Amino acid sequence: MFIQQVINGLAMGCIYGLVALGFVLIYKATEIINFGQGDLMMIGAFLAFTCVNFLHLPFLLSLLIALVLMGFLGKIIDRFVLRPLVGEPAFAMVMATIAIGILLRSLGGMIWGYDTYKFSAGITDVPVRIGSWAVSSVNLWIMAITVLLIIVLYFFFNKTKAGVSMEAASQNQLAAYLMGIGVKKVFSNIWGISAMVAAVAGILLTPIQFLNYNMGFIGLKAFPAAVLGGFGSIPGAIVGGIIIGISESLAGIYLPRGFKEVFAWVILILVLMIRPEGLFGIHQKKRV
Amino acid sequence: MPMLELRNIEVSYGPVSVAKGISFKIEKGAMVTILGANGAGKTTILRTISGLIEPEKGKVLFEDQEIQGLEPEEIVKRGISQVPEGREVFPDLSVHKNLMMGAFIRRDQKEIGKDIQRIFGYFPVLHQRKDQLAYTLSGGEQQMLVIGRALASRPKLLLLDEPSLGLAPFMVKELFGIIKRINAEDGTTILLVEQNARMALSIAQHGYILEVGRIVMDDTTERLRENEDVQEFYLGMREEGVRGARRWKKKKQWR
Ligand SMILES: Nc1ncnc2c1ncn2[C@@H]1O[C@H](COP(=O)(O)OP(=O)(O)OP(=O)(O)O)[C@@H](O)[C@H]1O
């Protein structure tokens, strides 16, 4: 039972971590907190769902289409909502991302209705035996894909010229301009990547939760995960997500009813009180 | 034909006018210095050349083409590289990656490798520290890194904004030796902004003196070094007592 809950929490935590990763990527580069990240996740999941269930495309192709469309959506949001706000107070930008979230949620409701759908995202749920425990294959898939995505992103941001230049622009914007790095292009790409990561999170979430226009609220729980991880660190976001996922899952069986839902927020407040820079807190060194 | 020419550049930050009609030229292969007190507008001029600021009026001509108003990346591609003031490294990238970012606009991998070796030749300490993250370097080492990084784009024109700031005296001397070599051996044209007027006037061929947004003197460095006002205000060669009165009088004379 205990192990089972830990594994369920681990899988859920991977998803929190992926959504948190989207927060972190955008925050690191642009210092904007994108409160629409959870709703981007919902749109991504619905796009894949539409391709499979209405257009009858194979799952992998649907996934690809959803990722490409989400990449565009992220870039469009950057170009038409955030770029015009450059130079405005951070407050204005944060309000804009909240508005984007609400807008996407309403749009999701208008397009796909307010019902709840079941979508297996190409994963069949079979129990897998590891030694003496039975683990759901869905959970294994979620973990495997999260790990894979982290490896891909790590490789991209550390080993490719385009990725390193994005990292550089996140660290020092003035210097990036002087190196000839197109900072506007970098921001646009970061938004694209974050929206794609959100789509992956959303698609992974659907086999364990139902598909619904409101599922973006999960994104709110990714926020404590990002803070716990230090809001600037990619591994931090994932570790933060996993800690939230597991503790929430355990709270669900060992603590009285209702604690499961608020546990992430309890952790958030504790982190802010004890160690506001998060587990992977980094020294202040960013210059703009 | 000069390599770079500014014609009547005017810049303001909001209502504050900072450059009030600046014009000057730099010939290909030359080393030119701009001297001026704090707040005179030196950094503003370099930022305008690099496209970080758009001037209100006036033209910036590089190799006979207008470049004011272009995006900074376009200006870097044309061959202008700037070392900004204040050690603007990429703190969480290694020294080697910082240098690679300097070569961001280039595609010729092999040549980039050779240029980085040449930069390590100028600054051997960067070679020793090449896998260290930039924020762990000392201030002086970061300054060398920023200069090396600017060289990695293989610029035709190198803009240096107070490169000697905060360096130990023997390092300053070494640094100016290296700047001289970059100019003489590689043929890179250099525009040097400096507080250390003595050093700057000894290595550059031509100098401009900037006072609150205007160029008030324009001469060869040889003649500037002989000039009484320059000696007094930039080389600190007179006594304090007479300074106030003389300064007022002399400033009148300059305009
Ligand atoms: N972003 C800005 N907004 C408003 N005023 C500015 C801005 N940047 C510079 N200034 C003002 O413009 C004037 C010129 O600044 P600039 O940085 O060009 O001087 P400088 O000659 O480089 O000085 P220093 O030797 O101290 O580096 C100063 O009075 C400064 O206060």
Ligand SMILES: [Mg+2]
């Ligand atoms: Mg300055």
